[in-house]
Amino acid sequence: xxxxxxxxxxxxxxxxxxxxxxxxxxxxxxxxxxxxxxxxxxxxxxxxxxxxxxxxxxxxxxxxxxxxxxxxxxxxxxxxxxxxxxxxxxxxxxxxxxxxxxxxxxxxxxxxxxxxxxxxxxxxxxxxxxxxxxxxxxxxxxxxxxxxxxxxxxxxxxxxxxxxxxxxxxxxxxxxxxxxxxxxxxxxxxxxxxxxxxxxxxxxxxxxxxxxxxxxxxxxxxxxxxxxxxxxxxxxxxxxxxxxxxxxxxxxxxxxxxxxxxxxxxxxxxxxxxxxxxxxxxxxxxxxxxx
Numbered sequence: 186x187x188x189x190x191x192x193x194x195x196x197x198x199x200x201x202x203x204x205x206x207x208x209x210x211x212x213x214x215x216x217x218x219x220x221x222x223x224x225x226x227x228x229x230x231x232x233x234x235x236x237x238x239x240x241x242x243x244x245x246x247x248x249x250x251x252x253x254x255x256x257x258x259x260x261x262x263x264x265x266x267x268x269x270x271x272x273x274x275x276x277x278x279x280x281x282x283x284x285x286x287x288x289x290x291x292x293x294x295x296x297x298x299x300x301x302x303x304x305x306x307x308x309x310x311x312x313x314x315x316x317x318x319x320x321x322x323x324x325x326x327x328x329x330x331x332x333x334x335x336x337x338x339x340x341x342x343x344x345x346x347x348x349x350x351x352x353x354x355x356x357x358x359x360x361x362x363x364x365x366x367x368x369x370x371x372x373x374x375x376x377x378x379x380x381x382x383x384x385x386x387x388x389x390x391x392x393x394x395x396x397x398x399x400x401x402x403x404x405x406x407x408x409x410x411x412x413x414x415x416x417x418x419x420x421x422x423x424x425x426x427x428x429x430x431x432x433x434x435x436x437x438x439x440x441x442x443x444x445x446x447x448x449x450x451x452x453x454x455x456x457x458x459x460x461x462x463x464x465x466x467x468x469x470x471x472x473x474x475x476x
Contacts, residue, residue: 192223194246195289195317197258202238210234212242212254229255229286245287259318260284261310266327268347269308269320271300281320283310295321297350297379306380307349307359322379325350328359334394335364342387344398348379358385358398365395372399411443411451416460416470425469 192198192214200212203222209230211222225234225242234240242254261267261283272288273280279300280288289310300306306322313319328349338344346360356377358366366385377383385398402410418440419426428437434445441448452468455461461468 192244192252193316194244194252195287195319196244197241197318198244199239199241200254202234202236202240204236205234210236210240212240214252223252223254225254225256229253229257231256243285243287245285255286257284257286259289259310263310263312263318264327266307266309266324266331268305271302271304271306274300274302281308283318283320289318289320291320291322295319295323297322300378300380304378304380305347307347322349325357328365331363332359332365332395333363335362335390335396336394338362338364338387338390338396340387340389343384344387344396345382345384347382348377351377351379358383360385366398367395368398368400372401374401407447408450408454411441411447412454414441414443415448415451416455419461419468419470425464425467427467429467 200214200223202210202225203213204211209224209226209228212225214221214223223242223244225240240254240256241258242256243258244252244254247253267283270282271279272282278290278292279296281291283289291308297306300322307324307328308320308322309324309327311319311321344358344360344362344364344366346358346364346366348356349359350357353370355367355369356373358368360366366387368385372388383400385400386403387396388399389397391397401407415426428440428448430449432445437443437445437448443451452461456463456468459471462471
């Protein structure tokens with residue numbers, strides 16, 4: 186008696202071609218019942234198939250909930266990590282493009298943060314408890330194994346990489362050179378998203394070859410930038426502003442997207458350069474008519 190095979194959607198299998206017609210090829214489902222044979226439509230064939238061939242296929246459910254096959258199988262192996270695109274988000278999780286005929290499901294429990302459609306994240310392909318392919322963003326161990334110690338990097342260097350995890354203490358980046366960079370929370374000036382690509386300034390080289398970094402500008406550069414932003418604001422407001430040392434930090438941030446401390450440094454810089462002067466309620470541009 187033939188042993189029944191239990192094939193599932195969202196899996197990869199190697200199946201024998203039993204017969205063909207105008208629609209495509211029918212694959213052996215292993216049940217001994219012709220009605221259970223699985224269609225490999227011509228549109229889902231990436232190479233010519235013949236009766237008797239063993240083909241590697243990705244199985245999924247068609248709109249009528251019938252098990253269907255495609256030769257567009259995942260482009261990555263189970264256990265492998267890659268930068269993958271989020272193609273759909275539902276109330277249960279997300280679907281991720283791994284190169285197969287259909288997106289592979291990633292449950293909320295396997296996410297880092299809440300990725301959005303179109304974002305690209307570090308993720309791994311695996312088989313879940315039900316035997317189906319799934320995706321996880323929990324790849325810290327895999328990235329550690331794939332990483333290389335930084336030996337030709339120095340403080341002040343700029344490296345580019347993608348964020349693969351964010352915790353209360355900061356964010357972890359995997360650089361294009363395969364270095365792991367930790368960015369402490371104090372060096373993060375804005376909200377970040379897992380998967381985001383960032384340019385990181387290296388601030389410290391650890392003994393184990395890992396790196397610490399910052400997303401903040403060097404203070405001198407930030408000072409010049411902030412000063413010019415405030416000066417441009419004053420020009421647009423007719424040459425003056427009512428912001429001063431007593432202005433609430435929230436109001437300063439809403440106007441300039443900088444902290445109150447950064448605002449005071451920038452105003453002090455403009456004042457020392459004699460580009461602005463104090464008024465009763467704020468500051469004005471010196472010789473504003475000439476600016």
